Amino acid sequence: MTSGGVGRVTVLSIGEVRLRPHNIAGSGTPMLWWTFTSRRWTEPLPVNVVLIEHDQGWVLWDTGQAPESADAPRTYFPRGFVGAVYARQVDSTLTPGQGLGEQLELAGVPLERLALAAVSHLHYDHAGNVGELAAAGIPVLVSEAEHALLTGRSPHMHGVLAEHLLAAGVRWRPVSFAPSDDPALTDFDGAYDIFGDGALTLLPTPGHTTGSMSLLVRRGGGRDPLLLVGDATYDPSLIDRGVVPDVGDRKRQRETLRRVVALRDRLPGLRVIAGHDPRAAESAA
Ligand SMILES: [Zn+2]
Numbered sequence: 102m103t104s105g106g107v108g109r110v111t112v113l114s115i116g117e118v119r120l121r122p123h124n125i126a127g128s129g130t131p132m133l134w135w136t137f138t139s140r141r142w143t144e145p146l147p148v149n150v151v152l153i154e155h156d157q158g159w160v161l162w163d164t165g166q167a168p169e170s171a172d173a174p175r176t177y178f179p180r181g182f183v184g185a186v187y188a189r190q191v192d193s194t195l196t197p198g199q200g201l202g203e204q205l206e207l208a209g210v211p212l213e214r215l216a217l218a219a220v221s222h223l224h225y226d227h228a229g230n231v232g233e234l235a236a237a238g239i240p241v242l243v244s245e246a247e248h249a250l251l252t253g254r255s256p257h258m259h260g261v262l263a264e265h266l267l268a269a270g271v272r273w274r275p276v277s278f279a280p281s282d283d284p285a286l287t288d289f290d291g292a293y294d295i296f297g298d299g300a301l302t303l304l305p306t307p308g309h310t311t312g313s314m315s316l317l318v319r320r321g322g323g324r325d326p327l328l329l330v331g332d333a334t335y336d337p338s339l340i341d342r343g344v345v346p347d348v349g350d351r352k353r354q355r356e357t358l359r360r361v362v363a364l365r366d367r368l369p370g371l372r373v374i375a376g377h378d379p380r381a382a383e384s385a386a
Contacts (some may be wrong), residue, residue: 106300108154109321110327112374112382113204114147115165116195116225120377122188125335128346132353138190145194146224146377150201150327151385152208152311153318157296158216162316162329163376164201164241165230167265171195177225177265183257185374193226201230215239218276219295219303221331222313223247223261227376240272242295247312248275251343259310260348278305286317288363306333306361308345308354317364325370327385333357337373337384 119142123135151162158306169177171193178187197203205212212233215258219242220228250256256263278291286304293303299319306315309332318327333354334340340361345354365371372384 105216106156106296106298107318108156109152110154110318110320110385111152111208112385113150113152113208114199114238114382115150115201115204115230116148116171116193116199117168118148118194118377119143119145119146119192120335120383121190121215123347123348126339127351129351132347132349133186136186139189142377147379147381148333149376149378149381150204151373151374152205152210153204153301155216155296155301156194159210159214160204160295161215161218161234163220163227164218164234166193166195166226166232167232168200179257179262179264189228197238201233203226212239213237217242217295219243219316220247221315221329221376222310223250223259224263224310224332225262227331228266231266231271235269235271237298238272240274242274242276242313244303244314245275245277246305246307246313247310248273250311261310276303278303285364285367286358301377306330306357307350307358308348308352309333313357315361323373326368327372327374328361328364329374330361331376333361334373334375335377337375337378
């Protein structure tokens with residue numbers, strides 16, 4: 102496996118979110134209980150997306166939140182009970198200049214120059230800007246299992262706002278994971294090598310959502326490999342303690358963390374980059 106294809110890796114933040122503490126470090130409390138009783142918010146956390154230079158083109162990992170989710174939450178989020186859950190669980194902000202297009206521009210790679218994007222999962226703060234990619238004709242990779250939620254029976258129950266995602270006209274490229282002969286990846290149920298050179302590999306990391314996936318970035322040149330995990334954890338320092346959020350499937354989240362630890366043992370120096378970790382930019386540098 103060669104990995105000379107990866108150049109620059111840049112973490113950008115598409116606004117911020119405040120969450121409930123149970124959403125970071127859970128204790129096994131039922132989600133609906135803390136959702137409606139918690140009175141504490143976390144500090145504002147970044148909504149990280151990662152821009153990766155590969156010799157076959159620029160790749161975007163996750164897309165961040167849409168401006169409307171911060172500016173007009175009452176119309177962006179569903180009404181009724183589901184809307185009440187969002188309003189209690191998350192508080193989004195996105196100030197002018199923090200949008201995806203502007204952040205990419207600032208990073209020197211206008212959105213139109215992307216070769217493709219991949220999303221860890223379909224929550225609004227990770228897939229919120231797929232419409233912008235659709236408008237520019239850029240395909241979006243998503244796991245097959247996550248993609249199935251879009252047209253499944255109750256996407257809202259999985260935290261997926263299908264009404265926005267289906268209306269966006271996205272060129273989805275559903276990814277299916279196949280067995281890999283890469284010895285570093287034996288703990289995972291398959292893998293998907295984006296460019297066929299071992300540099301950018303998608304791995305199934307379910308639990309937070311049914312079809313959550315992560316991206317392993319092997320940079321070559323003596324640089325530490327990165328594992329971009331979306332929301333498999335919010336705080337990489339919790340991984341070794343097996344602490345998972347009180348959102349999603351607890352057992353599957355823990356199994357995913359066990360695999361991440363196993364991968365780190367096989368790839369010394371592996372740095373875990375989480376979707377809302379304030380230290381992500383520093384870790385990836
Ligand atoms: Zn999420």
